[in-house]
Amino acid sequence: MNVNLKERPAAGGSQDLFYSSSNTKSLPTIIRGENIHVFDDEGRRYIDVISGAMTASLGQGNKRVLQAMYDQGVKHTFSYVRVTRHLPNAELTQLIASLAGPGFERVHLSSGGSEAVEMAIKFLRQYAYAKGKKQKTKIITLMPSYHGGTLATIGWTGDEDVAVVWGPMAVFGEKIPAPLSFRPPFGNTSEEGARGSAIALEAKIVELGADNVLAFMMEPIGGQSTGANVPHPVFFSEIRRICSKHGIYLVFDEIVSTCRTGSFLAAHHYPDCKPDVVVTAKGLGAAYTPIGAVLAPASMVDELADLTGFNLSHTYNANPITCAGAIAVLSEMTERNLIANAGPLGELLRQRLVDIMDNSPIVGDVRGKGLLMALEYVRNKETREVFSSEIYASDRIRQIGVENGLMLYSRRQNGGRYGDWSIVCPPLIITADQIDDMADRLKRTIAVFADEMTRAGVL
Numbered sequence: 001m002n003v004n005l006k007e008r009p010a011a012g013g014s015q016d017l018f019y020s021s022s023n024t025k026s027l028p029t030i031i032r033g034e035n036i037h038v039f040d041d042e043g044r045r046y047i048d049v050i051s052g053a054m055t056a057s058l059g060q061g062n063k064r065v066l067q068a069m070y071d072q073g074v075k076h077t078f079s080y081v082r083v084t085r086h087l088p089n090a091e092l093t094q095l096i097a098s099l100a101g102p103g104f105e106r107v108h109l110s111s112g113g114s115e116a117v118e119m120a121i122k123f124l125r126q127y128a129y130a131k132g133k134k135q136k137t138k139i140i141t142l143m144p145s146y147h148g149g150t151l152a153t154i155g156w157t158g159d160e161d162v163a164v165v166w167g168p169m170a171v172f173g174e175k176i177p178a179p180l181s182f183r184p185p186f187g188n189t190s191e192e193g194a195r196g197s198a199i200a201l202e203a204k205i206v207e208l209g210a211d212n213v214l215a216f217m218m219e220p221i222g223g224q225s226t227g228a229n230v231p232h233p234v235f236f237s238e239i240r241r242i243c244s245k246h247g248i249y250l251v252f253d254e255i256v257s258t259c260r261t262g263s264f265l266a267a268h269h270y271p272d273c274k275p276d277v278v279v280t281a282k283g284l285g286a287a288y289t290p291i292g293a294v295l296a297p298a299s300m301v302d303e304l305a306d307l308t309g310f311n312l313s314h315t316y317n318a319n320p321i322t323c324a325g326a327i328a329v330l331s332e333m334t335e336r337n338l339i340a341n342a343g344p345l346g347e348l349l350r351q352r353l354v355d356i357m358d359n360s361p362i363v364g365d366v367r368g369k370g371l372l373m374a375l376e377y378v379r380n381k382e383t384r385e386v387f388s389s390e391i392y393a394s395d396r397i398r399q400i401g402v403e404n405g406l407m408l409y410s411r412r413q414n415g416g417r418y419g420d421w422s423i424v425c426p427p428l429i430i431t432a433d434q435i436d437d438m439a440d441r442l443k444r445t446i447a448v449f450a451d452e453m454t455r456a457g458v459l
């Protein structure tokens with residue numbers, strides 16, 4: 001079949017035809033991938049700076065993972081979790097639970113991130129209901145934040161702009177200011193901002209009435225929504241204290257951070273702030289297979305099972321081929337020590353990004369943990385002024401990156417009012433030399449954009 005990917009065909013076409021045409025100019029057509037690179041139909045090679053969608057942690061073409069999925073599919077393709085049991089399901093959940101540690105013995109699998117977020121909240125709601133706490137329905141989240149694209153998760157996501165279209169349909173949760181380290185919502189420092197956000201959480205719980213509040217959900221290390229924001233540590237101890245005091249479940253959305261920050265969960269960096277439930281997705285399947293998971297204590301899951309059970313499911317939850325793929329992904333990651341190595345490799349990456357910041361008029365901040373980092377762009381480094389919303393800095397930088405062999409990402413929430421950044425989260429298999437190559441290309445790319453801004457009189 002003759003397929004034209006360059007223009008709008010009469011029928012069919014690629015997925016991006018649904019997205020804003022102003023942001024999908026000259027997207028490369030990828031025809032193959034190898035290691036941390038993808039190649040287009042004109043023979044150009046790109047470093048996958050953002051691991052596909054913060055997902056492809058093992059890079060392209062891992063034969064062990066692909067073979068495991070093939071072997072499983074040949075042996076047993078599918079049977080439904082409501083009427084059968086199978087070994088790949090049990091083996092995967094045991095593996096995830098052992099990596100997650102005490103308090104996360106039970107693992108409910110799903111087909112992706114948004115579905116897992118919804119599952120976590122619905123699980124908590126059903127548990128609270130079964131225990132007689134029937135008023136508990138309200139969810140508190142951060143502004144800005146991201147929790148998914150389904151109608152329920154849009155309501156929990158911290159994006160002021162989505163209410164215009166979705167307001168009449170989605171149920172919007174309650175938002176408190178995120179403890180942004182570069183733009184603290186209270187005071188002048190990251191710590192003052194974090195303390196202020198924690199105070200705002202408690203005030204919101206009191207305002208709503210603790211009996212009505214089911215959960216507080218947050219990304220412990222941010223993804224695209226905050227540009228890898230790392231809250232000041234005081235935020236973690238404070239929110240754990242506040243949630244326990246008021247009987248509110250603490251949920252960590254670790255859909256992006258799992259496997260990337262130098263430990264399996266970002267939660268492991270904060271031993272005095274153990275969440276009640278964790279949601280994960282991307283890293284588990286490393287883009288070889290769609291998967292998400294809710295991690296919860298055996299005590300809660302088993303108690304609910306004996307009361308009413310948690311009765312929601314989706315067709316592809318825990319499907320055998322996905323389970324086999326995720327087992328192979330996690331085995332690769334642990335046997336090759338990729339999760340722990342993300343710590344020291346991330347420090348190397350941070351040094352290179354700080355060097356870019358120190359030599360660029362428009363990079364105002366470098367932040368993140370492990371191989372989940374970001375560069376924030378500013379018009380003025382002194383005042384931290386953001387570029388005007390018409391100058392979509394991260395998207396222009398993404399386009400220039402294509403010319404420099406980089407696959408970057410841009411997806412601005414809140415019209416860029418909380419800032420504009422590029423996430424730097426390459427596959428965990430990246431080497432020190434490849435980090436240098438990537439950083440050199442990033443430096444050139446950002447310099448081209450800064451020159452454009454200077455010529456346009458913006459800087």
Ligand SMILES: Cc1ncc(COP(=O)(O)O)c(C=O)c1O
Nearest residue numbers: 112113114146147148223255256
């Ligand atoms: C923090 C966070 N939560 C939830 C989601 C939704 O995941 P999915 O796109 O797999 O539905 C994402 C996706 O990027 C995410 O970054």
